Amino acid sequence: MERVVITGMGLISPLGNEVESFWNQLVRGESGISRIDTFDTSRHKTQIAGIVRNFDPDAHFGRKEARRMDRFVQFAVAAAEQAVSDSGLVLDQIDRERMGVYVGSGIGGIQTLLEQKDILNSRGPERVSPTLVPMMISNMAAAMISIRFGALGPTLSPVTACSIGNTAIGEAMRVIRLGLADVIIAGGSEAAVNEISLASFSNATALSTRNEEPARASRPFDTERDGFVMAEGAGIVVLESLSHAIRRNARIHAEVIGYGSSSDAYHIVATHPEGAGALQAMKLALADAKLAPEQVDVISAHATSTDIGDKSETKAIKKLFGEHAYRIPVTANKSMTGHMLGAAGGVEAIALVKSLQEGIIPPTINLEQPDPECDLDYVPNTAREVKARIGLSNSFGFGGHNAVIVLKAYSS
Template sequence: MQVSRPETQRVVITGMGALSPLGLNVGAFWEGLIAGRSGIGPITQFDASGLPVRIAGEVKGFDPTIALSPKEARRMARCSQFAVVAALEAVRDAGFDGFPDPERVGTLIGVGMGGYEVADRQIQIFRTHGLARVSPFALVASIPNMPSHHVSVYFGAKGPIATVAAACATGAQAIGEAAEWIRRGIADIAICGGVEALITDFAIAGFAAMRALSTRNEEPERASRPFDAHRNGFVYAEGAGILVLERLSHARARGARIYAEVLGYGNAADAHHAAAPEPDGAGAARAMRWALQDARIGPEEIDYINAHGTSTRLNDPIETMAIKQVFGETAYRIPISATKSMIGHTMGAAGALGAIATALTLVHQIIHPTINYETPDPECDLDYVPNVARKAGVRRALVNAFGFGGHNVALVLGRWEEDGGEAPITGG
């Protein structure tokens, strides 16, 4: 039996904005992905010469004053600056020049660690120079809900507001929860996604101490290699992915261009370990299975998976195992690619940038590659679209995002058909 949700409960993507190691907008991000270009390089934001890891995915050439006054920018952490600039691209992309009913516009921006660099700098100032030198904006700028706050202020969005902090699953969870707001009827529009901007000595040192980062300092472009047998850790990165979600009936009423439909959202806990995934992949599998159930489709209807694909020894085989649990033999025919192979791990932004990449896959019917895939790993034996982009018919796709603390999130996105929308949702 085929079942269609009413338009008032269907959620579509009408705008997207991105900052990434591949460039300062969505166009540069997508062009780099399809070209299979790496955005990883030597760290320039601080002197990393004394650390075992000296590479990262930096957003080069970022200028917050394209959206903010110098005074406003100085009072914000870099993650909040990222959020406003990427949101501006997304809102303009959606065709809005102001919101006629701001109480129906929600804001849900997630961040993994927030403006820790502000707190760190001000703590050192306080301990060295005393209270008189501490900025009155020190604490306010560093707390994790500030990206949502600054975006809501910038656009005058007066509907629901929230912050997600789910480590590496943050961006995808923000999209899923914002879609739920629209389904529930408490917003018509949501500005949502994830950001991270914390390339600092302490962040690199902390992950290096965990032995989580790649140490391929002499070949940074080849350091992030998800699913490859010779992977040796993820590459730390920064970025922002912001989407404008909209109730379908609202988008149609204003003649909006639609990128894709948010069909399903799954969220499941490992309840296992602070920094390691559940060894049997059960939590990740639950999130994928529940996203499919929410979308009311079967596993055989997924044509592409945007993998979490971190390039760590643990994640990649466990994610592969989880995909096999959900899709069975079908898993071997589904193309899978890892955005992190080119941009590194943007932490709080990762799931949102993965969703943007997936929405563009649905639009252009091209799957970006997993670069640096050279030596197959027997434990990672699926189709990871190695090294070269691939044309493919993709109607429905899955986005995976898994985070420290056992957070597992999956989204199902559907291709938007110009002749009337997504095909009817199947299920009981």
């Protein structure tokens, strides 16, 4: 089977709109959470989110093209452009029938739907845009990336809620391993910070209401956590077979060596309290990578800053790794980015690649009073220099979807 490597990375996030600025802020322990100023939150219990700033779609795409894309598609295409540029791919020199796209979104173009519903109510059916449906459907991020780069190979839009990024990377890895594609652009995108999503999550008591201290609101594993913080963005990587990357003398960021997926089969929103599905996915990922638990150097946790979620993930890690669990640094990027939903896995994969490259583990910020049931080494508040070769990244989603990937520092 083919080995699979990451040759390109791109992202749009509340911590910056390209990889280096994002990484620098992550390592410094800076928060991307702020008060929402994109719509009126005066009647909302939660008034904070991880908002993408300084992203001008009209300047990036041109006004006409930008208006044909929902915000989640704009993010995905912009991140994919970065990733392809970073990869050094020369499109005219590769077989684009063997180039695919695996990019998904959990919620898709909900903002476009809301805007067109308002037009329907106020101006009548004659004024509803004929592009409503193609703008809002979740597969349009993958479709637009495919169109952008002339990718004629396997193209898929996985919808596994907040585990989408890892699902996309893992499933794409399998396709390349089997020799069915040479290159796949993979990841996730989300732009769902709006009135109705905020109201729904808030009424489900899932969101933090620490409105006066936005930067301190997302606090995984801390006793004072009171829910997750919604965020938006996109995280995209270019995956290639090692043989293809070597043939074109590509720079290789890391290798994808394992993938595991499972279902909790438990509840539509609540994670299994004992972390059964998370444990199964991690086991499968390590088995796929042909690794013993003791060989893992760092874990990028899903860690959304919810009571049951943080506890169940900690339980799953301890069940799988035993005593070694207490020796593995576990980092929670969402303490700084917020929860980017379908974009989270892709962005966190990029952060993990940077950790393997730079030998630095980003901190879990706001961890001031650790939950007694969350007693692992979460790299509290300050980044740590650690020489790491193998990292495991967890992503879990509503409905019980679990997806775990294993990354390795590349060596020939």
